[in-house]
Amino acid sequence: MAAIKNNKTLLALTSAALALPGMAPRTALSLDIGGLEIGDIEGGFQYSHYEEGDDRINADTYQGTVTLPLTGRLNLNGHWIVDAWSGATPSINVPSEVLGRPDGDVVQILTSASPETRVAFDLRAGYQFDDVLLEFGGGSSDERDYDSTFFNFRTAWDLNEKQTTLSLGLNYQDDDIEAVTRPDLHGQKSVYNIQVGVTQVLSKDSLITSTFGYTRSSGFLSNPYKRVFIQDLGAFFEQRPDNRNSWVWDTRYIRHLAAWDAALHLDYRLFADDWGVHAHTFEAAWYQPLGHDWQVVPRVRYYSQNDADFYQPFFTQEEAADEEFSSDHRLAGFGAISGGAVVTKDWADWLNFETSFEYYQRYADLEIGGDGESDFADYNFWLVNVAVKIKF
Protein backbone atom coordinates (compact mmCIF):
# COMPACT_ATOMS: atom_id res chain seq x y z
CA MET A 1 0.00 0.00 0.00
CA ALA A 2 2.84 2.33 0.85
CA ALA A 3 4.27 1.85 -2.63
CA ILE A 4 0.90 2.56 -4.22
CA LYS A 5 0.46 5.64 -2.07
CA ASN A 6 3.93 6.87 -2.98
CA ASN A 7 3.17 6.32 -6.66
CA LYS A 8 0.01 8.42 -6.37
CA THR A 9 1.95 11.14 -4.64
CA LEU A 10 4.62 11.02 -7.33
CA LEU A 11 1.94 11.14 -10.03
CA ALA A 12 0.29 14.17 -8.43
CA LEU A 13 3.61 15.97 -8.07
CA THR A 14 4.59 15.12 -11.64
CA SER A 15 1.25 16.35 -12.99
CA ALA A 16 1.56 19.56 -11.01
CA ALA A 17 5.08 20.10 -12.26
CA LEU A 18 3.95 19.61 -15.85
CA ALA A 19 1.31 22.27 -15.28
CA LEU A 20 4.01 24.85 -14.60
CA PRO A 21 5.25 26.94 -17.52
CA GLY A 22 8.41 25.60 -19.07
CA MET A 23 8.12 22.15 -17.50
CA ALA A 24 6.55 20.29 -20.44
CA PRO A 25 8.64 17.28 -21.50
CA ARG A 26 10.81 17.82 -24.56
CA THR A 27 10.06 14.96 -26.85
CA ALA A 28 10.85 16.36 -30.26
CA LEU A 29 13.96 17.35 -32.13
CA SER A 30 15.89 20.35 -30.87
CA LEU A 31 18.25 22.40 -33.03
CA ASP A 32 21.16 24.56 -31.93
CA ILE A 33 21.82 27.31 -34.46
CA GLY A 34 24.52 29.79 -33.53
CA GLY A 35 23.95 29.20 -29.84
CA LEU A 36 20.20 29.82 -30.25
CA GLU A 37 18.31 26.73 -29.21
CA ILE A 38 15.25 25.97 -31.33
CA GLY A 39 13.16 23.13 -30.02
CA ASP A 40 9.72 21.59 -30.44
CA ILE A 41 9.04 23.23 -33.78
CA GLU A 42 5.35 22.84 -34.43
CA GLY A 43 3.63 22.88 -37.79
CA GLY A 44 -0.02 22.60 -38.68
CA PHE A 45 -2.21 22.40 -41.76
CA GLN A 46 -5.99 22.72 -41.96
CA TYR A 47 -8.45 22.32 -44.81
CA SER A 48 -12.02 23.57 -44.43
CA HIS A 49 -15.01 23.34 -46.72
CA TYR A 50 -18.04 25.60 -46.34
CA GLU A 51 -21.23 24.98 -48.29
CA GLU A 52 -24.63 26.63 -48.19
CA GLY A 53 -27.82 24.79 -49.07
CA ASP A 54 -29.80 25.30 -52.29
CA ASP A 55 -26.61 25.49 -54.38
CA ARG A 56 -25.61 28.84 -52.91
CA ILE A 57 -22.08 29.83 -52.09
CA ASN A 58 -19.32 27.37 -51.25
CA ALA A 59 -15.76 27.96 -50.10
CA ASP A 60 -12.51 26.08 -49.63
CA THR A 61 -10.00 27.30 -47.07
CA TYR A 62 -6.40 26.18 -46.65
CA GLN A 63 -4.35 27.24 -43.61
CA GLY A 64 -0.86 26.57 -42.39
CA THR A 65 0.95 27.56 -39.22
CA VAL A 66 4.49 27.22 -37.89
CA THR A 67 5.62 27.93 -34.32
CA LEU A 68 9.29 28.30 -33.41
CA PRO A 69 10.06 28.35 -29.69
CA LEU A 70 13.37 30.21 -29.19
CA THR A 71 15.36 30.30 -25.92
CA GLY A 72 12.47 28.77 -24.00
CA ARG A 73 10.83 32.18 -23.57
CA LEU A 74 10.61 33.64 -27.08
CA ASN A 75 8.07 32.22 -29.54
CA LEU A 76 7.72 33.09 -33.19
CA ASN A 77 4.58 32.13 -35.07
CA GLY A 78 3.72 32.38 -38.74
CA HIS A 79 0.29 31.70 -40.21
CA TRP A 80 -1.05 31.81 -43.76
CA ILE A 81 -4.50 31.30 -45.17
CA VAL A 82 -5.95 30.95 -48.67
CA ASP A 83 -9.70 31.14 -49.29
CA ALA A 84 -11.42 30.41 -52.59
CA TRP A 85 -15.17 30.75 -52.97
CA SER A 86 -17.87 30.97 -55.63
CA GLY A 87 -21.62 30.68 -56.02
CA ALA A 88 -24.76 32.71 -55.54
CA THR A 89 -25.24 35.22 -52.74
CA PRO A 90 -28.19 37.45 -51.73
CA SER A 91 -28.14 40.81 -53.49
CA ILE A 92 -31.52 42.54 -52.99
CA ASN A 93 -35.04 41.97 -51.68
CA VAL A 94 -38.13 43.05 -53.54
CA PRO A 95 -41.82 42.97 -52.64
CA SER A 96 -43.51 40.12 -54.48
CA GLU A 97 -45.85 42.60 -56.20
CA VAL A 98 -42.93 43.77 -58.29
CA LEU A 99 -42.65 40.25 -59.67
CA GLY A 100 -46.38 40.08 -60.40
CA ARG A 101 -47.26 38.05 -57.28
CA PRO A 102 -49.47 40.22 -55.07
CA ASP A 103 -49.27 37.93 -52.02
CA GLY A 104 -47.51 40.39 -49.69
CA ASP A 105 -44.31 38.37 -49.44
CA VAL A 106 -40.73 39.51 -49.75
CA VAL A 107 -38.56 37.81 -52.36
CA GLN A 108 -34.81 37.55 -51.89
CA ILE A 109 -32.90 37.75 -55.17
CA LEU A 110 -29.52 36.08 -55.44
CA THR A 111 -26.77 36.88 -57.89
CA SER A 112 -23.86 34.68 -58.83
CA ALA A 113 -20.59 36.10 -57.62
CA SER A 114 -17.49 35.57 -59.69
CA PRO A 115 -14.94 33.18 -58.12
CA GLU A 116 -12.85 34.99 -55.51
CA THR A 117 -9.59 34.21 -53.75
CA ARG A 118 -8.14 35.68 -50.58
CA VAL A 119 -4.52 35.27 -49.51
CA ALA A 120 -3.55 36.33 -45.99
CA PHE A 121 -0.64 35.90 -43.64
CA ASP A 122 0.28 37.05 -40.17
CA LEU A 123 3.38 36.91 -37.98
CA ARG A 124 3.50 37.00 -34.19
CA ALA A 125 6.32 37.18 -31.65
CA GLY A 126 5.73 36.42 -27.98
CA TYR A 127 8.05 36.72 -25.00
CA GLN A 128 7.20 35.01 -21.71
CA PHE A 129 8.65 36.63 -18.59
CA ASP A 130 8.13 34.84 -15.28
CA ASP A 131 4.65 36.31 -14.79
CA VAL A 132 4.05 38.44 -17.86
CA LEU A 133 3.52 37.54 -21.50
CA LEU A 134 4.07 40.09 -24.28
CA GLU A 135 2.98 39.45 -27.85
CA PHE A 136 3.30 41.60 -30.96
CA GLY A 137 1.84 40.68 -34.31
CA GLY A 138 0.70 41.90 -37.66
CA GLY A 139 -0.21 40.81 -41.13
CA SER A 140 -2.12 41.50 -44.29
CA SER A 141 -4.93 40.07 -46.36
CA ASP A 142 -5.41 40.57 -50.08
CA GLU A 143 -8.48 40.05 -52.23
CA ARG A 144 -9.25 41.45 -55.66
CA ASP A 145 -11.58 44.01 -54.05
CA TYR A 146 -10.48 44.12 -50.40
CA ASP A 147 -7.03 44.72 -48.89
CA SER A 148 -6.40 44.73 -45.18
CA THR A 149 -3.38 45.44 -42.98
CA PHE A 150 -3.50 44.80 -39.24
CA PHE A 151 -1.37 45.00 -36.10
CA ASN A 152 -1.93 43.39 -32.70
CA PHE A 153 -0.50 43.73 -29.21
CA ARG A 154 -1.41 41.46 -26.33
CA THR A 155 -0.15 41.11 -22.79
CA ALA A 156 -1.15 38.73 -20.00
CA TRP A 157 -0.17 39.07 -16.34
CA ASP A 158 -0.28 36.12 -13.92
CA LEU A 159 -1.22 36.99 -10.34
CA ASN A 160 -2.11 35.24 -7.13
CA GLU A 161 0.28 32.26 -7.65
CA LYS A 162 -0.96 31.99 -11.26
CA GLN A 163 -4.58 31.47 -10.17
CA THR A 164 -5.57 34.76 -11.80
CA THR A 165 -4.51 36.03 -15.21
CA LEU A 166 -5.31 39.52 -16.44
CA SER A 167 -5.03 40.23 -20.15
CA LEU A 168 -5.04 43.27 -22.40
CA GLY A 169 -5.24 43.30 -26.19
CA LEU A 170 -4.97 46.18 -28.65
CA ASN A 171 -5.71 45.79 -32.35
CA TYR A 172 -5.64 48.12 -35.32
CA GLN A 173 -6.86 47.37 -38.83
CA ASP A 174 -6.73 49.46 -42.00
CA ASP A 175 -8.79 48.30 -45.00
CA ASP A 176 -9.11 49.42 -48.61
CA ILE A 177 -12.38 48.43 -50.26
CA GLU A 178 -13.26 48.31 -53.93
CA ALA A 179 -15.95 46.57 -55.97
CA VAL A 180 -15.54 44.68 -59.22
CA THR A 181 -18.83 46.09 -60.48
CA ARG A 182 -18.16 49.68 -59.27
CA PRO A 183 -14.82 50.82 -60.72
CA ASP A 184 -15.22 54.33 -59.28
CA LEU A 185 -15.51 53.08 -55.69
CA HIS A 186 -12.45 53.39 -53.43
CA GLY A 187 -13.52 52.99 -49.80
CA GLN A 188 -11.34 53.06 -46.72
CA LYS A 189 -12.05 51.70 -43.27
CA SER A 190 -10.18 51.89 -39.95
CA VAL A 191 -10.88 49.62 -36.97
CA TYR A 192 -9.58 50.16 -33.43
CA ASN A 193 -10.17 47.49 -30.81
CA ILE A 194 -9.32 47.04 -27.14
CA GLN A 195 -9.92 43.93 -25.03
CA VAL A 196 -9.51 43.36 -21.32
CA GLY A 197 -9.94 39.95 -19.76
CA VAL A 198 -9.56 37.92 -16.61
CA THR A 199 -9.09 34.17 -16.20
CA GLN A 200 -9.66 32.81 -12.71
CA VAL A 201 -8.99 29.32 -11.35
CA LEU A 202 -12.09 28.55 -9.30
CA SER A 203 -11.09 25.16 -7.90
CA LYS A 204 -8.93 22.13 -8.69
CA ASP A 205 -11.31 21.24 -11.52
CA SER A 206 -12.90 24.45 -12.75
CA LEU A 207 -11.99 27.85 -14.13
CA ILE A 208 -13.71 30.82 -15.70
CA THR A 209 -12.55 33.37 -18.22
CA SER A 210 -14.28 36.61 -19.10
CA THR A 211 -13.30 39.17 -21.72
CA PHE A 212 -14.72 42.57 -22.55
CA GLY A 213 -14.04 44.16 -25.92
CA TYR A 214 -14.74 47.56 -27.45
CA THR A 215 -14.40 48.24 -31.17
CA ARG A 216 -14.67 51.49 -33.10
CA SER A 217 -14.97 51.26 -36.87
CA SER A 218 -15.02 54.27 -39.13
CA GLY A 219 -15.01 54.92 -42.86
CA PHE A 220 -16.74 52.92 -45.58
CA LEU A 221 -18.71 50.29 -43.64
CA SER A 222 -21.22 49.30 -46.31
CA ASN A 223 -21.12 46.16 -48.40
CA PRO A 224 -20.47 47.55 -51.90
CA TYR A 225 -22.46 44.77 -53.59
CA LYS A 226 -25.65 44.91 -51.52
CA ARG A 227 -28.61 46.87 -52.85
CA VAL A 228 -31.91 48.03 -51.41
CA PHE A 229 -35.24 48.35 -53.19
CA ILE A 230 -36.97 51.70 -52.67
CA GLN A 231 -40.59 51.65 -53.76
CA ASP A 232 -41.37 53.72 -56.83
CA LEU A 233 -37.67 54.53 -57.25
CA GLY A 234 -35.95 51.20 -57.85
CA ALA A 235 -32.66 49.69 -56.69
CA PHE A 236 -29.88 51.60 -54.92
CA PHE A 237 -26.66 50.56 -53.23
CA GLU A 238 -26.99 50.29 -49.46
CA GLN A 239 -25.68 53.12 -47.27
CA ARG A 240 -24.63 52.31 -43.73
CA PRO A 241 -23.45 54.88 -41.16
CA ASP A 242 -19.79 55.93 -41.37
CA ASN A 243 -19.08 54.97 -37.74
CA ARG A 244 -19.82 51.98 -35.57
CA ASN A 245 -19.12 51.48 -31.87
CA SER A 246 -19.58 47.95 -30.59
CA TRP A 247 -19.14 46.17 -27.29
CA VAL A 248 -18.82 42.47 -26.63
CA TRP A 249 -18.62 40.54 -23.39
CA ASP A 250 -17.68 36.86 -23.56
CA THR A 251 -17.60 34.53 -20.57
CA ARG A 252 -16.58 30.87 -20.59
CA TYR A 253 -16.89 28.42 -17.71
CA ILE A 254 -14.88 25.20 -17.90
CA ARG A 255 -15.40 22.29 -15.52
CA HIS A 256 -13.77 18.89 -15.35
CA LEU A 257 -16.04 15.95 -14.53
CA ALA A 258 -13.91 13.26 -12.92
CA ALA A 259 -16.40 10.41 -13.40
CA TRP A 260 -15.90 10.62 -17.18
CA ASP A 261 -12.59 12.50 -17.28
CA ALA A 262 -14.58 14.93 -19.43
CA ALA A 263 -14.52 18.72 -19.65
CA LEU A 264 -17.67 20.81 -20.05
CA HIS A 265 -17.20 24.19 -21.75
CA LEU A 266 -20.09 26.66 -21.41
CA ASP A 267 -19.88 29.98 -23.23
CA TYR A 268 -22.10 33.06 -23.28
CA ARG A 269 -21.45 36.12 -25.42
CA LEU A 270 -23.32 39.42 -25.33
CA PHE A 271 -22.91 41.89 -28.19
CA ALA A 272 -24.28 45.42 -28.57
CA ASP A 273 -23.58 48.29 -30.95
CA ASP A 274 -24.82 51.77 -31.70
CA TRP A 275 -26.47 50.53 -34.90
CA GLY A 276 -29.13 49.07 -32.62
CA VAL A 277 -27.98 45.46 -32.85
CA HIS A 278 -28.04 43.32 -29.71
CA ALA A 279 -26.98 39.69 -29.95
CA HIS A 280 -26.74 36.70 -27.62
CA THR A 281 -24.68 33.57 -28.26
CA PHE A 282 -24.85 30.45 -26.11
CA GLU A 283 -22.49 27.56 -26.74
CA ALA A 284 -21.86 24.26 -24.97
CA ALA A 285 -19.19 21.66 -25.74
CA TRP A 286 -18.42 18.35 -24.06
CA TYR A 287 -14.78 17.23 -24.42
CA GLN A 288 -14.77 13.46 -23.92
CA PRO A 289 -11.50 11.46 -24.05
CA LEU A 290 -12.19 7.90 -25.26
CA GLY A 291 -8.94 6.10 -24.59
CA HIS A 292 -6.09 5.26 -26.96
CA ASP A 293 -5.68 9.05 -27.38
CA TRP A 294 -9.02 9.52 -29.14
CA GLN A 295 -11.34 12.35 -28.15
CA VAL A 296 -14.83 13.34 -29.28
CA VAL A 297 -16.37 16.76 -28.71
CA PRO A 298 -20.11 17.15 -29.37
CA ARG A 299 -21.24 20.76 -29.25
CA VAL A 300 -24.25 22.98 -29.82
CA ARG A 301 -24.62 26.73 -30.41
CA TYR A 302 -27.58 29.08 -30.31
CA TYR A 303 -27.50 32.64 -31.66
CA SER A 304 -30.02 35.47 -31.67
CA GLN A 305 -29.83 39.06 -32.89
CA ASN A 306 -32.31 41.85 -33.45
CA ASP A 307 -32.23 44.03 -36.54
CA ALA A 308 -30.17 47.18 -37.08
CA ASP A 309 -31.98 50.53 -36.84
CA PHE A 310 -31.56 51.18 -40.56
CA TYR A 311 -32.53 47.70 -41.78
CA GLN A 312 -35.72 46.99 -43.72
CA PRO A 313 -36.43 44.18 -46.19
CA PHE A 314 -37.23 47.02 -48.62
CA PHE A 315 -37.98 50.71 -48.18
CA THR A 316 -40.60 53.29 -48.92
CA GLN A 317 -39.33 56.69 -50.01
CA GLU A 318 -40.12 58.07 -46.54
CA GLU A 319 -38.17 55.29 -44.82
CA ALA A 320 -35.15 55.89 -47.03
CA ALA A 321 -35.20 59.66 -46.56
CA ASP A 322 -32.56 59.69 -43.80
CA GLU A 323 -30.02 58.24 -46.28
CA GLU A 324 -29.01 55.31 -44.07
CA PHE A 325 -30.54 52.09 -45.34
CA SER A 326 -29.63 48.46 -45.78
CA SER A 327 -31.48 45.27 -46.67
CA ASP A 328 -28.53 42.99 -45.97
CA HIS A 329 -30.04 39.87 -44.38
CA ARG A 330 -27.12 39.80 -41.92
CA LEU A 331 -28.47 42.98 -40.33
CA ALA A 332 -32.00 41.55 -40.00
CA GLY A 333 -33.39 40.07 -36.80
CA PHE A 334 -33.00 36.30 -36.70
CA GLY A 335 -31.92 33.31 -34.66
CA ALA A 336 -29.76 30.35 -35.57
CA ILE A 337 -29.03 26.94 -34.17
CA SER A 338 -25.97 24.92 -35.04
CA GLY A 339 -24.34 21.76 -33.83
CA GLY A 340 -21.70 19.25 -34.65
CA ALA A 341 -18.74 17.36 -33.33
CA VAL A 342 -14.96 17.32 -33.30
CA VAL A 343 -12.92 14.11 -33.32
CA THR A 344 -9.23 14.17 -32.44
CA LYS A 345 -6.55 11.49 -32.32
CA ASP A 346 -2.97 11.76 -31.03
CA TRP A 347 -0.29 9.51 -32.48
CA ALA A 348 2.70 9.49 -30.14
CA ASP A 349 3.75 12.96 -28.95
CA TRP A 350 4.42 14.45 -32.35
CA LEU A 351 1.35 13.89 -34.53
CA ASN A 352 -2.21 15.06 -33.96
CA PHE A 353 -5.18 14.62 -36.27
CA GLU A 354 -8.44 16.54 -35.97
CA THR A 355 -11.65 16.61 -37.96
CA SER A 356 -14.90 18.42 -37.30
CA PHE A 357 -18.34 18.90 -38.78
CA GLU A 358 -20.93 21.59 -38.07
CA TYR A 359 -24.41 22.18 -39.44
CA TYR A 360 -25.98 25.66 -39.14
CA GLN A 361 -29.61 26.59 -39.69
CA ARG A 362 -30.85 30.18 -39.71
CA TYR A 363 -34.42 30.54 -38.43
CA ALA A 364 -35.98 34.00 -38.27
CA ASP A 365 -38.51 32.59 -35.79
CA LEU A 366 -35.74 31.77 -33.30
CA GLU A 367 -34.93 35.42 -32.64
CA ILE A 368 -35.47 36.26 -28.97
CA GLY A 369 -38.50 38.56 -28.90
CA GLY A 370 -38.67 38.63 -32.70
CA ASP A 371 -41.56 38.22 -35.08
CA GLY A 372 -39.92 36.06 -37.75
CA GLU A 373 -40.24 38.85 -40.31
CA SER A 374 -37.02 37.91 -42.11
CA ASP A 375 -37.94 34.25 -42.68
CA PHE A 376 -37.64 34.80 -46.45
CA ALA A 377 -33.85 34.91 -45.86
CA ASP A 378 -33.55 31.62 -43.92
CA TYR A 379 -30.89 29.25 -45.18
CA ASN A 380 -28.46 26.63 -43.91
CA PHE A 381 -24.82 25.71 -44.32
CA TRP A 382 -22.38 23.07 -43.21
CA LEU A 383 -18.71 23.37 -42.41
CA VAL A 384 -16.16 20.57 -42.30
CA ASN A 385 -12.51 20.76 -41.18
CA VAL A 386 -9.57 18.40 -41.41
CA ALA A 387 -6.37 19.36 -39.58
CA VAL A 388 -2.97 17.85 -38.89
CA LYS A 389 -0.48 19.13 -36.30
CA ILE A 390 3.13 17.93 -36.24
CA LYS A 391 6.04 18.50 -33.86
CA PHE A 392 9.27 18.28 -35.81
Add this chain to the structure above:
Amino acid sequence: MPLAHLTVIVCLILMLAACATPVKPWERGTLAKPHMAVDPSPTETGIRHHVFESKEASSGGLGGGGGGCGCY
Protein backbone atom coordinates in the same frame (compact mmCIF):
# COMPACT_ATOMS: atom_id res chain seq x y z
CA MET B 1 -23.54 49.78 -23.70
CA PRO B 2 -24.72 51.71 -20.65
CA LEU B 3 -22.24 52.22 -17.84
CA ALA B 4 -24.62 50.36 -15.51
CA HIS B 5 -24.27 47.20 -17.63
CA LEU B 6 -20.49 47.42 -17.51
CA THR B 7 -20.60 47.91 -13.74
CA VAL B 8 -22.76 44.80 -13.36
CA ILE B 9 -20.31 42.80 -15.49
CA VAL B 10 -17.32 43.92 -13.43
CA CYS B 11 -19.14 43.13 -10.17
CA LEU B 12 -20.04 39.65 -11.43
CA ILE B 13 -16.42 38.96 -12.32
CA LEU B 14 -15.21 40.17 -8.92
CA MET B 15 -17.83 38.00 -7.19
CA LEU B 16 -16.67 34.96 -9.13
CA ALA B 17 -13.05 35.65 -8.21
CA ALA B 18 -14.08 35.94 -4.57
CA CYS B 19 -15.74 32.50 -4.77
CA ALA B 20 -12.49 30.89 -5.89
CA THR B 21 -10.91 28.22 -3.71
CA PRO B 22 -7.11 28.58 -3.33
CA VAL B 23 -5.46 25.92 -5.50
CA LYS B 24 -1.78 25.18 -4.95
CA PRO B 25 0.48 24.55 -7.95
CA TRP B 26 0.75 20.82 -7.17
CA GLU B 27 -3.05 20.54 -7.23
CA ARG B 28 -3.38 21.68 -10.84
CA GLY B 29 -2.91 18.40 -12.67
CA THR B 30 -6.53 18.37 -13.82
CA LEU B 31 -6.43 22.00 -14.91
CA ALA B 32 -3.35 21.22 -17.02
CA LYS B 33 -5.17 18.62 -19.14
CA PRO B 34 -5.45 19.62 -22.81
CA HIS B 35 -9.25 19.59 -22.83
CA MET B 36 -9.30 22.03 -19.88
CA ALA B 37 -7.61 24.70 -22.01
CA VAL B 38 -9.71 27.78 -22.67
CA ASP B 39 -9.44 27.07 -26.41
CA PRO B 40 -8.15 23.55 -27.12
CA SER B 41 -8.33 24.00 -30.94
CA PRO B 42 -7.48 27.62 -31.84
CA THR B 43 -7.09 27.08 -35.60
CA GLU B 44 -10.49 25.40 -35.87
CA THR B 45 -11.97 28.12 -33.65
CA GLY B 46 -10.52 30.69 -36.04
CA ILE B 47 -12.32 29.35 -39.11
CA ARG B 48 -15.61 28.93 -37.20
CA HIS B 49 -15.50 32.52 -35.96
CA HIS B 50 -14.57 33.74 -39.43
CA VAL B 51 -17.66 32.03 -40.86
CA PHE B 52 -19.98 33.23 -38.09
CA GLU B 53 -18.67 36.78 -38.35
CA SER B 54 -19.34 36.86 -42.08
CA LYS B 55 -22.91 35.61 -41.55
CA GLU B 56 -24.02 37.47 -38.44
CA ALA B 57 -24.08 41.16 -37.43
CA SER B 58 -22.19 40.74 -34.16
CA SER B 59 -18.82 40.58 -35.86
CA GLY B 60 -15.42 40.89 -34.22
CA GLY B 61 -14.60 42.46 -30.89
CA LEU B 62 -12.57 39.55 -29.58
CA GLY B 63 -9.60 37.61 -30.89
CA GLY B 64 -6.58 38.98 -32.65
CA GLY B 65 -8.41 41.15 -35.13
CA GLY B 66 -7.57 41.65 -38.77
CA GLY B 67 -7.74 39.12 -41.52
CA GLY B 68 -9.50 41.09 -44.22
CA CYS B 69 -12.97 40.38 -45.48
CA GLY B 70 -13.23 36.91 -47.00
CA CYS B 71 -16.94 37.41 -46.44
CA TYR B 72 -18.47 34.78 -48.64
